[in-house]
Amino acid sequence: MRFAICNETYQGWDFQRTCAHIAATGYEGVEVAPFTLKDDPREISEVEAAAFGKTARGEGLEVVGLHWLLIKPSWLNLNTTDPLLAKDTVAFGRHLARTCAAMGGKVMVWGSPKQRELQEGWDYDEAVERSADTLREISETCGECGVTIAMEPLGRKETNFLNTAEETVRLIEKVGHPNCRLHLDVKAMSDEPKPIPQIIEESKAYTVHFHANDPNLRGPGFGDVKFEPIAAALEATGYAGYVSVEVFDYTPDPETIAIQSLEYLKSVFRAS
Numbered sequence: 001m002r003f004a005i006c007n008e009t010y011q012g013w014d015f016q017r018t019c020a021h022i023a024a025t026g027y028e029g030v031e032v033a034p035f036t037l038k039d040d041p042r043e044i045s046e047v048e049a050a051a052f053g054k055t056a057r058g059e060g061l062e063v064v065g066l067h068w069l070l071i072k073p074s075w076l077n078l079n080t081t082d083p084l085l086a087k088d089t090v091a092f093g094r095h096l097a098r099t100c101a102a103m104g105g106k107v108m109v110w111g112s113p114k115q116r117e118l119q120e121g122w123d124y125d126e127a128v129e130r131s132a133d134t135l136r137e138i139s140e141t142c143g144e145c146g147v148t149i150a151m152e153p154l155g156r157k158e159t160n161f162l163n164t165a166e167e168t169v170r171l172i173e174k175v176g177h178p179n180c181r182l183h184l185d186v187k188a189m190s191d192e193p194k195p196i197p198q199i200i201e202e203s204k205a206y207t208v209h210f211h212a213n214d215p216n217l218r219g220p221g222f223g224d225v226k227f228e229p230i231a232a233a234l235e236a237t238g239y240a241g242y243v244s245v246e247v248f249d250y251t252p253d254p255e256t257i258a259i260q261s262l263e264y265l266k267s268v269f270r271a272s
Contacts, residue, residue: 004029019059033068049102065107070115078116093138101145113159132174139177150183155191182206197233204237217248221264
């Protein structure tokens, strides 16, 4: 199994220093939040993106892809009823696909819970249709760039839309494009009624990326979730992508998070 970590874990570090520590720790990949490169990711040129990719490779890392896609600018929305805003969201998604490709990345993890929230009075089925239309247009550009959107189910405390892998797969099937697939996240799956290994098995035909974390917002092994069954389930499905460490609690420090998370992941995947 290949392991990566998300770059925003390294709060306040520049990209080269971040990549150097990630590689020295023993990870093979880095996953990038676009807003860490520029406050307004719309301003990242393909030339600049290529330079960031070169920096990562120079430290011995592969750029896995992007995540936290719609954090900035924050007004974009996956299933908006405003046609102009929908157009802006598609344009930004296409820009991120080209940015990801220029960096050498292959996956764009689409989480952004508040930017897909269903508003009061919205019809669910109509929202699904709008979301599918938006994702289908962006997926066309992704296909041209060799990038895949990885739609991320998220817990009910974070959003009221796409809370389970099963629900998200239904949307992916509605999109009907090979460059729109599924992302699984341990923290989010912990909110589902099904056991995590069952979700992994049922979703195997769609899953292209995986986040390792814990409901306590920290890294794998820092909480109560036992990863041995998760590792066994992933390996049993033949999953060949990265397992990326993603945290939301950045204590005590990035070095401790990165080192201990990787040590734990290697131990549970070796055991499986």
